Amino acid sequence: MEDSIANLISTYHELNAAVVDELDEEPTPLEFMRYVAKNRPFVVRRAAEYWKAVQSWDAGYLNRMMGDEAVKVVVTPHGNADAVVKQEDGLLAFIEPHETFEPFGRFLADIQKRSKMGEREYRNVKYAQTQNDNLRNEYESLYADVPKNIPFARIALDEGADAINLWLGDDRSVTALHKDNYENIYVQVRGQKHFVLLPPVEMPCVNEQPLPKGRYVPSEHTDTLGIQLDTEAEPVPVAVWDPDTPDKLTTPYSHLAKPLRVTLREGDMLYLPSLWYHKVSQSVGEEGFVCAVNYWYDMDFSGHFWASNNFVRDVVNGEKMKPAYPELETDGQT
């Protein structure tokens, strides 16, 4: 059985280059649909160069538009929102960030100030990353600066965006390896994002484990964040292997992964296909912050794709639970 799984991953690599395609311009809906059919990513350099957001979103403009609005900000000790954390007892847990609301102007100033300070001075990392269609709600006054849809995706998928999200933070925030049930169009506005991408067939490499859930909570008298486990919650399956420390927390298949790496610069657009694992780090732009916008389109659960990926997971999990039998003597001799 181990060979079947290894064979799946190596067959995939034999048939697919370990690079992200770079397109000269936005694809037509049909060209996009071919990428969706293959579930393969691409980048279009400078596709969003002409967007008002890319042209205008400097700190001054953002403050004028949003300065007094209260926005949701997540806070973590090390920029590790929704991440695997090793607790004092050595056990892993999936820890969600502390959430606060603060005026956008104060949040942005804080981000910029921290970017100018040395690493020593850091305390608690902030990130605006609510992923709940915030650009059409919390940040509505900025929504006019981006297209209401990505035309090639809307036409190809025959649906509007399910969510449009704004992401704003500094280069301390890292999004841990995970996957989403969405077709994702990601556009860089300020600074850079560094993506590490793994196709869904590399699920056996990422070491998904059911982890207890918890949350960072502030201590009563300091601004230190502590971990509070949710003992009521069901464990959640989380990828614990990190493609940037590939020798730790491995599975027997981790060494077969061929992570794709791509950096988005201001105005670049990425198609991140559904169920691809991605880890995202970032570099701040000129003004000391990173900002991006993404469009989530519902993926198609029909056809074979979802069922096939479920099957890989089932086989991998079945494999893990199988007792280690001795080799059978098949020739009747000992």
Add this chain to the structure above:
Amino acid sequence: MEDSIANLISTYHELNAAVVDELDEEPTPLEFMRYVAKNRPFVVRRAAEYWKAVQSWDAGYLNRMMGDEAVKVVVTPHGNADAVVKQEDGLLAFIEPHETFEPFGRFLADIQKRSKMGEREYRNVKYAQTQNDNLRNEYESLYADVPKNIPFARIALDEGADAINLWLGDDRSVTALHKDNYENIYVQVRGQKHFVLLPPVEMPCVNEQPLPKGRYVPSEHTDTLGIQLDTEAEPVPVAVWDPDTPDKLTTPYSHLAKPLRVTLREGDMLYLPSLWYHKVSQSVGEEGFVCAVNYWYDMDFSGHFWASNNFVRDVVNGEKMKPAYPELETDGQT
């Protein structure tokens, strides 16, 4: 592991209706690409009604165009070309038909005559079904009567047809359950074809077995066909389960299959997606013959689809080879 495989098939059925979509008109290239992405079939009724072939291919016209040309004809005792045959020793083998050449006019007259005779009178069934791009070669004089490509498929897949085939026979010929590595556009010209279709995830249901190869050969002094096994040839994997006799030659998964059935009438068009299993039987038209044309387009081996299907096959074959271990005693008691 058995549960993983059963779960794959049932998940697929939960997410996909067990019917063939019927479209009112030909899809656009984008609409077609959505079906290719999902690897799901559809029928367009009367899509080819205006083709010269559908308008004109009666016996008189075909004889005028092709009468004296020698064409390749396969001959089998029961209409079972490329089929599983149980030999006298009870073992199964994959038997290819006897091949002959004869003038088209004589072949067509023979087909028509046999259609008028009762079943008792049958001896050896003929079928023109070379599947080697014959409409652009052997039947070139008829090629002007069909489009050189199916426009929506050519544009969506960004390639011309790899092969265009003509099929002509009577209702004794049945094509046994098998799959092809092609995207297939199938058009009925005369008579009817009755398709039984199984999606690729039902591979565990079809009981693929490595069978010895053979061929029907005529006896020296009679026109009886006997089987000659090719003892040099590698065994070929063949689906031995028949969806029309679902209780015979089963696997533990055969009962989970939900075969789709669709009949093509004159002028109808079927998209038969790559790697779908299909069994095809037929009914003659007014003049006592059945005729169809199909376009094969190369399938895309990149992305996840081919690799995923290989994986299912690997797991199923690994499962078959696994020795039946006794249940482990895990609680230390007996």
